[in-house]
Amino acid sequence: APEGDRGPRHSQKCLQDSSGSMQAPAAGAMSHERAGCPSLRSLTEDCMRLNPSFAGIALRSLLAVDLWASKRLGVCAAEGSAWGGARPLMKVVEVSGHGLPWLLGTAYGLCQSDSAATREVLLNLLFALLLDLVLVAVVKGLVKRRRPTHNKMDMFVTISVDKYSFPSGHATRAALVCRFVLHHLVLAVPLRVLVVLWALIVGISRVMLGRHNVTDVLFGLFLGYALYSVVEYCWLSPLSAPALFALWSS
Numbered sequence: 001a002p003e004g005d006r007g008p009r010h011s012q013k014c015l016q017d018s019s020g021s022m023q024a025p026a027a028g029a030m031s032h033e034r035a036g037c038p039s040l041r042s043l044t045e046d047c048m049r050l051n052p053s054f055a056g057i058a059l060r061s062l063l064a065v066d067l068w069a070s071k072r073l074g075v076c077a078a079e080g081s082a083w084g085g086a087r088p089l090m091k092v093v094e095v096s097g098h099g100l101p102w103l104l105g106t107a108y109g110l111c112q113s114d115s116a117a118t119r120e121v122l123l124n125l126l127f128a129l130l131l132d133l134v135l136v137a138v139v140k141g142l143v144k145r146r147r148p149t150h151n152k153m154d155m156f157v158t159i160s161v162d163k164y165s166f167p168s169g170h171a172t173r174a175a176l177v178c179r180f181v182l183h184h185l186v187l188a189v190p191l192r193v194l195v196v197l198w199a200l201i202v203g204i205s206r207v208m209l210g211r212h213n214v215t216d217v218l219f220g221l222f223l224g225y226a227l228y229s230v231v232e233y234c235w236l237s238p239l240s241a242p243a244l245f246a247l248w249s250s
């Protein structure tokens with residue numbers, strides 16, 4: 001078994017065998033390790049495994065509930081699933097929150113726009129979408145949480161980090177775009193409600209399709225919501241980024 005997997009009784013025996021009594025292993029650590037005994041680090045790991053902190057227990061319990069709930073809610077994960085008939089519709093929702101249509105649509109609008117105010121808003125939307133892609137890729141690459149086992153990897157255009165699931169990129173984008181649109185477009189109340197519903201449905205559909213666990217989506221929605229505040233803070237304008245705006249005015 002790997003060093004870290006040896007039980008605490010084995011570690012204790014090694015310490016006692018060498019000195020005859022229990023002692024801190026620092027001085028004899030090298031000879032213990034050479035004799036095949038675990039190091040101080042593996043003893044500490046053993047201790048942590050035997051005495052997990054309250055936070056550790058809470059996190060493990062949350063993850064267990066998350067996996068259980070996500071599996072039960074993945075009702076469109078395959079054609080043969082409980083709501084398999086709704087899978088094509090869920091995939092349409094998936095495309096509506098995908099990065100590619102949003103990036104291409106925003107870039108196209110930017111090129112077509114002849115009003116300075118519209119250009120400013122679209123340029124900031126493009127900046128927000130790119131920032132979101134980078135942030136999600138970094139977090140996915142750091143956390144490396146695998147997608148649920150019941151997920152079928154048949155997604156529309158993905159990049160390498162999309163084999164990981166935490167956080168949901170669709171959820172971050174949906175929350176970000178939702179906040180952006182509500183702040184910068186003058187919309188009638190029913191349309192504002194529709195925008196919020198769309199963001200929530202995109203989030204829920206990630207779990208129903210089996211793409212994500214519930215916590216991936218909840219954290220994604222939170223991250224996208226918070227990211228909008230960063231975009232507002234760094235708002236690009238002809239005053240703050242004249243060179244960027246000069247590209248479109250010439």
Ligand SMILES: CC(C)=CCC/C(C)=C/CC/C(C)=C/COP(=O)(O)O
Nearest residue numbers: 099100157158159162168169170171
């Ligand atoms: C310019 C550039 C690098 C565009 C890439 C657009 C693209 C392929 C985005 C990936 C969107 C995607 C599949 C995100 C994964 O979403 P999850 O909700 O499954 O995490």
